[in-house]
Amino acid sequence: MNPEIRPATVEDAEAGAWCHLLCWREAYAGLVPAEALLERTSNIERRTERWQTQLTAGRQRWIALNPDPAAALEDRVAGFIATGPGHDDDAPVPFELEAIYTRQAFWSTGLGGRLLDVAVGKQAAFLWVFEDNERARAFYQRHGFEPDGVRKHDPYFDLYEIRLVRH
Template sequence: MQPEIRPATVEDAEAGAWCHLLCWREAYAGLVPTDLLVERTSDIERRIHRWRTNLADGRQRWIALNPDPAAPVEERVAGFIGTGPGRDEDSPVPFELEAIYTRQTFWKTGLGTRLFDVAVGKQPAFLWVFEDNERALAFYRRHGFAPDGVRKHDPYFGLWEIRLVRS
């Protein structure tokens, strides 16, 4: 059974926040030093507050629901995607893919592509990705994204990011 994808609501904030932090732990293991990763993914209350605030303010988030109806709140969301108007002063296109993650158990199942197709489709977009995140880079290449030569340092995880664009 495949996860159902639907727009997130404020009521999904706790489950979405758990997914967000757990996805960071899974996706960034080996990229971010372990002690820093644990520190940055430990404050669930802060992440719930951010999800709740963003959703209440109308930020667009789509979630993929775990098909297991008995899943605890920590496992209720299998993945998510967030999009919106470009936040960069020099946005190369107007639409930004702000975040896309799936839980590790759903990697290589097509869930990431399903989320991408629902929220982004074929439109031009840009995003930021850690330059050493080969798995994510491969995903974005498959969807037509390429680096535009812009790079910045992410102070939260201490890694370098590159901007990818699909025109």
Template structure:
């Protein structure tokens, strides 16, 4: 059964934070050194606080929910969007984050989340250069690299910007 997709509320902060950290662990295994990845994904209280703050501020987050499972597995995926944060944003709308748990990879959940949050409108995003699976997903949905790159100090990886006009 596919999870229900709905807007996140402040009450979803804990489940969303668990999904966020677990998705990082699953998606970045092999990209980020294991010790650093564990360090960056171990502070659930900090992540809950960030989710709570962002949702309280009205940031747009959609979640894919499985309500009948433990809180750490309740959210199967999420997507965040907003106005472009780059000074040289190629289009006004940014796909800030989109993740699904490994169990939902290649099930269509990522596409459903993207369709709900972004639709067909022009958008840009940042993705780790070495994340071939994510880059392929974005390319299937019309995003292409625009030649802009930056270093992500949190995970120690190079990111590239992808745009869909």
């Protein structure tokens, strides 16, 4: 059974926040030291508030619902994508893919590609990805994103990011 993809609502904020934090734990294991990763992914209240604020402000997020009707709140959202106008002063294109994550149980199922198709389609876009996140970089490359030579430090996870662009 494929997860249903639909726009997120404010009522989805806590389930979306759980997905966000758990996806960080799964995707960044091995990139971020375990103790730091746990510390940065443990405040569900702050992440829920952030989701609520962004959804209330009209920020676009799509969620993929776990097809298991018995899934606990923490597992209700299997993945999500956030998009919007580019935040960079030197944005190479106007549209930014701000975040896309799927839970590890849904890796290699095509869910990430489905989320990308729904929220971005074939339009030009840019995004930031951790330089050493080979799995994510391979996903983006399959979908036409290439590095544009811009790099910056992410202080939250203490890693370097590179910008990828699809024209």
